[in-house]
Amino acid sequence: AQTVTQSQPEMSVQEAETVTLSCTYDTSESDYYLFWYKQPPSRQMILVIRQEAYKQQNATENRFSVNFQKAAKSFSLKISDSQLGDAAMYFCAYRTNTDKLIFGTGTRLQVFP
Amino acid sequence: GAVVSQHPSWVICKSGTSVKIECRSLDFQATTMFWYRQFPKQSLMLMATSNEGSKATYEQGVEKDKFLINHASLTLSTLTVTSAHPEDSSFYICSAARPQRGNYEQYFGPGTRLTVT
Numbered sequence: 001a002q003t004v005t006q007s008q009p010e011m012s013v014q015e016a017e018t019v020t021l022s023c024t025y026d027t028s029e030s031d032y033y034l035f036w037y038k039q040p041p042s043r044q045m046i047l048v049i050r051q052e053a054y055k056q057q058n059a060t061e062n063r064f065s066v067n068f069q070k071a072a073k074s075f076s077l078k079i080s081d082s083q084l085g086d087a088a089m090y091f092c093a094y095r096t097n098t099d100k101l102i103f104g105t106g107t108r109l110q111v112f113p
Numbered sequence: 114g115a116v117v118s119q120h121p122s123w124v125i126c127k128s129g130t131s132v133k134i135e136c137r138s139l140d141f142q143a144t145t146m147f148w149y150r151q152f153p154k155q156s157l158m159l160m161a162t163s164n165e166g167s168k169a170t171y172e173q174g175v176e177k178d179k180f181l182i183n184h185a186s187l188t189l190s191t192l193t194v195t196s197a198h199p200e201d202s203s204f205y206i207c208s209a210a211r212p213q214r215g216n217y218e219q220y221f222g223p224g225t226r227l228t229v230t
Contacts, residue, residue, distance in 0.1 A: 043204060045157075045221035091156060099145065099210070101219060103156045 002027045004094050006104035013082045014112050020067075021077045021107045023092030033095040034068070036077045039106075040088040048090070051075065079109075087111045116140055117209045119222035126197055126229055133193045134225045136207030142187035143209035147219065148180075151204040163190045197229040 003026045013019035025034070036048040051059045051068050058066050063083075067076045079086055092104040116139040126132045136146055144165045149157040161171045161182050169182035179201075181193040190209075194201055204226050208219040 043151075043206075043224045045206065045208075047218070050218075099217075100159055100162065101147070101157075101208075102159075105156050 002029070002094050002096055002102050004092055004102050004104040006092055006107050008107045009105070010108045010110070012110040012112060013079070015082055015084060017082055018078060018080045019082055019109065021079075021090050021092075021109070023075045023077070023104055025073050025075065025092070025094050027073070027094065029097055032097065034066075034075045035093040035095065035101070036064070036066070036075075037091045037093060037103075038086075038088045039091060045091075049077065082111050084111050084113065115211050115218070115220045117207065117220045117222040119205075119207055119225050121225060122223065123226040124228070126227070128198055128229055129196055131193055131195045132197060132227060133191055134205055134207075134227070136190045136192070136209065136222050138188045138209040138211070138220070141209070141211045143190075143211060144187060145210040145217075146184060146190040147208045147210075148182060148190070148192050149206045149208070151206060151224075153204075157206060160192075194227065197227070199229045202227055202229045 005024045032053045034051045038046045038048050049059050049061045049064050058068050063080045065078045089106045091106045094102045118137045120135045146163040148160045150160050151157045160175045161169045163169045163182050163184040165184045165187050171177045184190040204224050206224040208221045210217045
C-alpha cells in the first residue's frame with residue numbers, strides 16, 4: 001500500500017524568505033501523480049502544484065516549485081518570496097492508479113512579518 | 114470554473130438522528146466524486162468513492178450502512194450519516210473529478226462541519 005510521510009509538523013518562515021517543506025512517499029507503482037495542497041483556516045483545499053512521475057522536469061507554479069526525486073521517493077515543496085497569505089496547512093498527496101488521493105499528515109506553515 | 118459546493122456548511126444534530134450532506138459540481142459534470150473525513154488537526158482520510166449510477170466503493174473500516182452515499186446525477190452526490198453519534202462529529206469534505214487534458218483533476222468542496230450532541 002502507498003504511504004505519504006511529512007516529517008515536519010510545523011515550519012516557520014519570515015516574509016520574503018524561502019522555505020522548503022518535505023514529503024516522502026512509498027509506492028511500487030511506476031506511474032503516478034503527486035500533489036501539494038494548501039488548506040488555509042477556511043478549510044478549503046487548494047491545489048498548489050502537481051507533478052507527474054514520468055516527467056523528469058520539476059513542476060513550477062509562480063513562487064512554488066518542487067524538487068522531485070523519483071528514485072529517492074521524495075517530493076519537497078519550495079515556497080519563494082513567502083507572503084503572509086501563504087500561512088496554512090500544507091498537505092502532500094499521492095494519487096494511486098485507482099485515482100484515490102492519499103494524504104500526508106500535513107505541515108503547518110507560519111509566516112512572520 | 115471548476116467549483117464544487119457543499120451544503121450545509123455546518124450542521125448540529127442530536128444523537129440517533131440522520132443528517133444528509135450534499136456535494137455539487139456547479140460548472141462541470143463529475144462521474145466520480147470522493148468523500149473525505151478530517152478530524153481536528155489531522156489529515157484527510159478517504160471514506161468512499163462515489164460513481165454516478167453505481168454503488169459507492171468504501172474504504173476499509175468505513176461502515177457502508179452508517180455512511181450512505183448516493184450519486185444520482187453527474188453533478189450531485191450525497192452523504193447521509195445515519196443514527197449519528199458524537200464520535201461521528203467531524204469535518205466532511207467532498208471532491209469531484211473533472212476531466213482535464215486527457216486526465217482529470219479533483220476539485221474540493223468547502224467542507225461541512227458536523228457536530229452530534
